[in-house]
Amino acid sequence: MKITLAAPRGFCAGVNMAIDSLDLALKKFGPPVYVYHEIVHNQYVVNRFKEEGAVFVDSISEVPESSVLLFSAHGVSPEVRQAARQRKLNAVDATCPLVTKVHLEAIKYAREGYTIILIGHEGHDEVIGTMGEAPEAILLVEDEGGVDALQVREGAKLAYLTQTTLSVDDANRIIRRLKQRFPHIESPPKEDICYATQNRQEAVRVLSADADVVIVLGSQNSSNSQRLKELARESGKRAFLADGPQDLSKDDFSPDDHVLITAGASAPESVVQSTIDWLVETFDATVQTSVVREESVKFPLPKPLREFAKQQGELPVVGDSN
Template sequence: MMPGKEPCTAMRIILAAPRGFCAGVNMAIESLDLAIQAFGTPVYVYHEIVHNKYVVETFRDKGAVFVNHLEDVPTGSTLLFSAHGVSPAIRQLAKDRQLRAIDATCPLVTKVHLEAIRFAKEEYTIFLIGHEGHDEVIGTMGEAPAAIILVETEEDINALNFPDDAKLAYLTQTTLSVDDANRIIRCLKARFPQIIGPPKEDICYATTNRQEAVRTLAAEADLVLVLGSQNSSNSQRLRELATEHGVKAYLIDGQADVDDAWFEGVENVVITAGASAPESVVQECVEYLREHFQATVEVRTLRLEDVHFPLPRELRGLSISKA
């Protein structure tokens, strides 16, 4: 607490629900835990298992090794593909190196991959709405690199030139801002009326639900805390969404990042978490504000989530030890 500053005794925490881990993240984390138990360490993971500093550091301590190049994985080792998915070239390289590959790709990401393959086979040019360099985008574009064009902004669309009879389709990264994606889609449809999209939208249920909660609760907030890492796309979108609604918002990994100066004069704090942030870091922040600002807590549930994804086939039948 800042010297000379009195705590805000009237602080109220509005704890958004749903928040935190989605079904895809739960599946990926359980998969890595099971792989470590079943096959021993090290278990190699291509890129971060999920985009969360706390989760990655926890698994490093358990013996997971995160790599950006499969050449760094010894021949014959156990390798887990992260929740964000990989391209066919990476799958083939893993096979060539005789790695025991376990695919923990989120099924909702796999859905986008399959849509890309289908559109490419039907000779569509595909506009992928997403962020350059994101693991998910790299994996999706790898499914049909000759057919996919990345679109990030409306300016990108203005630079596109296709005839009126061109076969065009669009897909989206699963963790985008719903509002931003819809804006880009509207722009694409205005520029290319013949464009088609997937039968069902690509932005995942968890991303949509967490954004809906922030959009709704921002009206009551003086400040929004988003638990999540800086490289988490869906967490960044939550912070941006709160800011767009005129509310100060901070994206933090955990309680250690909290600055007491943020709360001067603040009465209502909305706390949420990105889809890769563990509930433990949320509760640490809640307890900190309770202790330092006498905050009360109100859980606000906007939607119920009951989604579960099956484990990769290589791990089915195994269970995590509770010891």
């Protein structure tokens, strides 16, 4: 068996920032530190933090007054922020800056009287937060059929935004349909799909050509990981989305398979390595890394944690963004 390890893969800058933020908050304030929804969509990461004293909640009402609350990388709506203030919570905002960018675009377009078409997945944390910025002005579409079903008043000013973790190909298809139906629709000054999502999809698109099977390390509720699996299957490859080797079966593979391994933007490198170890042990596999694009993006910590991080001398090591 031959393994090709895709690069880039795994943690993006936004995930690294969010995980560093929760690590530092636990050190600075001590447990429990409450987190609104999962810090990132990865069960390995979430379970690790639960063991260290993080408490993940789905409602602000679950957080005792005056406690420390961290907003996850996916962002939250103004309604959630207001609820946190009312409970006098010490809120630390670990929203990915690329998600914040989409929120600011939604606010701007709404103030200027636009009807905003948001391309995304209903129920995803990021979509809920973005729609909360201007609920009266935003319409959600998930596919081209949703574009065809849109009902907007004649003469309305239209603009579109996208969830940051979408498939680039899917988003482009929906955008093309929007422009066909609404030729004057406005687009954001810079595309919303995050650089890491695009880079990981590009790596799968390029490297899967020579592979028999693709393993995407990531959790089932990770949107960007699901897109990587779908992209591999669209290329005609057998593809699996797994949290680790425990989710894979020896029967899924042939001894002479060429296996491409990648990881979603919230999957830690330790899970990648344990999967490689299992394949090497089971199939005597050899491993090579193929770099499609280099990444060097870093995001600053939330302000309440920056001084503490300096006092610590260095940030905790939580993974890499290969």
